Each structure stands twice: as structure tokens, then as C-alpha cells.
Amino acid sequence: MQFLPAPRCTPLLLLLLTLLGCTAPPVEQTAAPPDLDLRTTEPGDLIRLRRLTQADFSAELPPLTPTPGVVRLGLHPSLGILVSPYATLGFRPITADDGSEQFEMLAKNVSYTAVLDRRHSWLSPELTPAQLGYVLPYAYVHFSLYESAARRLTQAASELLAEGYRGRQPLALVQQFTNAMAERIKQELAQVETRAREFDLATTQQVDTKALLAWSEQIEQELRATEQLSYSTFMETNFPGALTNRINQLTFTNAGLYDPGPCEGMVLKLQSLGHFGCVSSKIPEFINKTQQIPLRKNLTFGVQFTPVGLRAKQWAELDVVTVYPEPGVRPPDESKSYSSNIAQILVSGDSANASNLYLYQLSNDWELVPGSWRFEFYSQGQKIGEQRFELVAPDPPSQP
Structure with a gap:
């Protein structure tokens, strides 16, 4: 998911x-x-x-x-x-x-x-x-x-x-x-x-x-x-307040490419279509501010944000919908393509908290879909923000 x-x-x-x-x-x-x-x-x-x-x-x-x-x-x-x-x-x-x-x-x-x-x-x-x-x-x-x-x-x-x-x-x-x-x-x-x-x-x-x-x-x-x-x-x-706190707005910062850190283990996210990914003790490092993302395997991109109005030491749960360009993504073990996925994430009122970050890593070949990608953020069913990225396929090699 x-x-x-x-x-x-x-x-x-x-x-x-x-x-x-x-x-x-x-x-x-x-x-x-x-x-x-x-x-x-x-x-x-x-x-x-x-x-x-x-x-x-x-x-x-x-x-x-x-x-x-x-x-x-x-x-x-x-x-x-x-x-x-x-x-x-x-x-x-x-x-x-x-x-x-x-x-x-x-x-x-x-x-x-x-x-x-x-x-x-x-x-x-x-x-x-x-x-x-x-x-x-x-x-x-x-x-x-x-x-x-x-x-x-x-x-x-x-x-x-x-x-x-x-x-x-x-x-x-x-x-x-x-x-x-x-x-x-x-x-x-x-x-x-x-x-x-x-x-x-x-x-x-x-x-x-x-x-x-x-x-x-x-x-x-x-x-x-x-x-x-x-x-x-x-x-x-x-996570005090996570299920009841409502956020009305997100302030987006540092949208672009990230370095997730060295791979110290593997993570299996069953809600993410069976995706395996690395985990690291390092806080992901922001590399470059851009909305043009090269369509390359293992590349990580995303956005950092600040929830407006959430107090320190308080949490809120957000739904994040990743909307894929046509024709969507289809894992090899699935019979149909998916146009979007939904995730639940926790955000903190501490503006410096690393939780206030949403990243996507292109870990599988079937995820390499060029076009306009969209991250939509919802608080208790209400849309509170959106971040778009354009994933661009590399130019084909020139013919001799």
C-alpha cells in the first residue's frame, strides 16, 4: 500500500x-x-x-x-x-x-x-x-x-x-x-x-x-x-492525540531527492504491494530540491513538511495517497494494475522530527512508470496538501 x-x-x-x-x-x-x-x-x-x-x-x-x-x-x-x-x-x-x-x-x-x-x-x-x-x-x-x-x-x-x-x-x-x-x-x-x-x-x-x-x-x-x-x-x-488531532494545512519544504542512508537491514511493507526496502539508522539526507525525478531504480524522492497548528509532543495520523500516472503499477504477482496506493503515517508537532517526511524509493522495475506522480495528504478524510513530481525516463542511447 x-x-x-x-x-x-x-x-x-x-x-x-x-x-x-x-x-x-x-x-x-x-x-x-x-x-x-x-x-x-x-x-x-x-x-x-x-x-x-x-x-x-x-x-x-x-x-x-x-x-x-x-x-x-x-x-x-x-x-x-x-x-x-x-x-x-x-x-x-x-x-x-x-x-x-x-x-x-x-x-x-x-x-x-x-x-x-x-x-x-x-x-x-x-x-x-x-x-x-x-x-x-x-x-x-x-x-x-x-x-x-x-x-x-x-x-x-x-x-x-x-x-x-x-x-x-x-x-x-x-x-x-x-x-x-x-x-x-x-x-x-x-x-x-x-x-x-x-x-x-x-x-x-x-x-x-x-x-x-x-x-x-x-x-x-x-x-x-x-x-x-x-x-x-x-x-x-x-502517540498522544494521533487518532483525534486534525491538521488543516501542511507547509512543504525540501521536495526532491533524498539519500535514505546505508542499508542496514531489509523491510517488508505488506501494505505496499509486497515491497522490500532497506532500513537505516541514519536520518534520510536531503540532496537536491527538484520536482523532476530521473526514472532510475533505487532512487529515493519525497517531501518534508511541517503540520500547521499541531502542538509539540502531539501526534496526528495522516493518510497519504500516492497517485500513479497511467497505466499505473502492476507487481508481477498481480493480475491488475493499481492507479494509487494509500498509506497511514504519523506526524509530530516537533518541526524537527524526522517523522514529518514522506519518501518513495523506486526499488522494483514495475514501479518505473514515467509521468506525473502525486502525493495527496489527508487528515481525517479532508485533503490538506499535495506534492507533485514528474518522473522522467532517461534518454535512449544515441545511435552510432
Whole structure:
């Protein structure tokens, strides 16, 4: 989905794997509904848990394979579970008790959250206000079942990581952890499915406000008991204000070419179409101010900016949409091209913070698309800035 600035890390961090996208890498169909495609989302498409309104259902038609209650109640909430876009796994070298050199896996920001995809969530336009007063709380309970599972996954990841992962092969440690999480995800989603069926049997055969209220109270108790595991608590603890602060304007500086620093490890961004890139402990260095970018592999370009009105020690989350020129980009393992990608980034009120930087590295041949590239920045669904670059193909070699 995205090409974020090269993450800062300590010199000991040799390998960094970013767990983005759906609930488990490798992404499986069971990890989220098939229509939850992060690579085609736009700002505001994905909603975290809150009370729902009619405006949260944008699909014009019901799904071909509706959920059990959709025919009776006239709605379909498209729900899934995502891991934090800031979740990372990394490694540091250690010396084992036997004196051998090994690696220890480190983790950061591993937190899960439920989301509703507005694009594929359907609500019948024929519902009366009285019917909406029943079906919207009904959809919220379904949403809450996913959120409760997401919090249990956050707890499961914490417990697994507390056991410690050490060995001689870093990628084997990654596979060991992701396999364990994939099994937990499968179990949690199966439990959600079972509970959703029980809930539907109690509330969709007929309008039963008493049963709906009982389920609502039960799931609210679960959520209150696990609030410390919620994504909002995680974000407020680590990045104060990130989910609530709105930025009205960005001041752009230093748009052009950057040196991301020496490659000290590799990063896999699953939301960035499977892109591998380097990480460095060095803050990316600005090289040249220009909007004309040579179309050359491994070149890094982007823009630094200052969020206007954001206080020091406060954070804000931005959506950044990278819009590609025609015909778009198509990774070799994909059947279609993509005209844009969306990323979530954190920006700081500290104007000197290296986080206030958005870079793109042309690491793959399929990214070498000439033409006008555009970075669009959004705060809580509102566009607050745009930076354009013209990527220019090199002149063909002259004929003798």
C-alpha cells in the first residue's frame, strides 16, 4: 500500500519486518473478507469501532453471498481485522549461552483492530427510521464481536512475544511467530463466526429488542474489560492525540531527492504491494530540491513538511495517497494494475522530527512508470496538501 520513509532504527537492528495489511502474513482469505482490499481504499473508507450511522454504508447493492441476517434485516456490514500499520518485527544479534552467535526477535506496536469497510457495507434504502433503530445497533454488535476478537489477538501476540524468539535464522523466527499468530487468528475468526450465528438466531428471526439489548450489554462488558488492549488505548499511549488531532494545512519544504542512508537491514511493507526496502539508522539526507525525478531504480524522492497548528509532543495520523500516472503499477504477482496506493503515517508537532517526511524509493522495475506522480495528504478524510513530481525516463542511447 505504501512507501513510507525509511524507518529509523538502532545499528543493532539488522532486519525489520513490518506487519501490515490483513490479520496475518502471509495474508489468507480467512484473515479478512475478500472485499477488504487495502490497496484500493481511499481516506475514510475504513472505520474503526464506533456507533454506526446510515452514512457508514456506501454499497449500492447487497453482496452476492449475504450474511445470515442480511435478507431479513436489510443490511450487510463488511467487517475485518487489521494489524496496526506501525507494527514491526526486528532482530538484534546476541551471544547464546554456548557462545554461538544468534538473533533475538524484537517487536514494536503489534496491536489489532476491527474495521468496517464502507465501500462494501450495504443498507437498504427502504428501511424506516424505526427499522434503522434496530438494524444499526444490530450491526454494531457484529462490529463489536470483531473488535473483541482483535483485542484477544493483541493479547495473544503479546504473550507469544513474551516467550522470546531466538535462533540462528532470523526468517525462520519470523515464520515461527507468524505461523503461531495465523493459528490464533483462525481460532478467533471461527469463534466470531460461531457467536455471530448465535446472535443472528436470537435477533433476526423476528424483531427482538430484548435479545438485542442483552447481546449489546454482554459485548459492551467485554469491551470495557479489555479497553487496555484496544487500538485507541495503544495509540494514545504511544502517540498522544494521533487518532483525534486534525491538521488543516501542511507547509512543504525540501521536495526532491533524498539519500535514505546505508542499508542496514531489509523491510517488508505488506501494505505496499509486497515491497522490500532497506532500513537505516541514519536520518534520510536531503540532496537536491527538484520536482523532476530521473526514472532510475533505487532512487529515493519525497517531501518534508511541517503540520500547521499541531502542538509539540502531539501526534496526528495522516493518510497519504500516492497517485500513479497511467497505466499505473502492476507487481508481477498481480493480475491488475493499481492507479494509487494509500498509506497511514504519523506526524509530530516537533518541526524537527524526522517523522514529518514522506519518501518513495523506486526499488522494483514495475514501479518505473514515467509521468506525473502525486502525493495527496489527508487528515481525517479532508485533503490538506499535495506534492507533485514528474518522473522522467532517461534518454535512449544515441545511435552510432
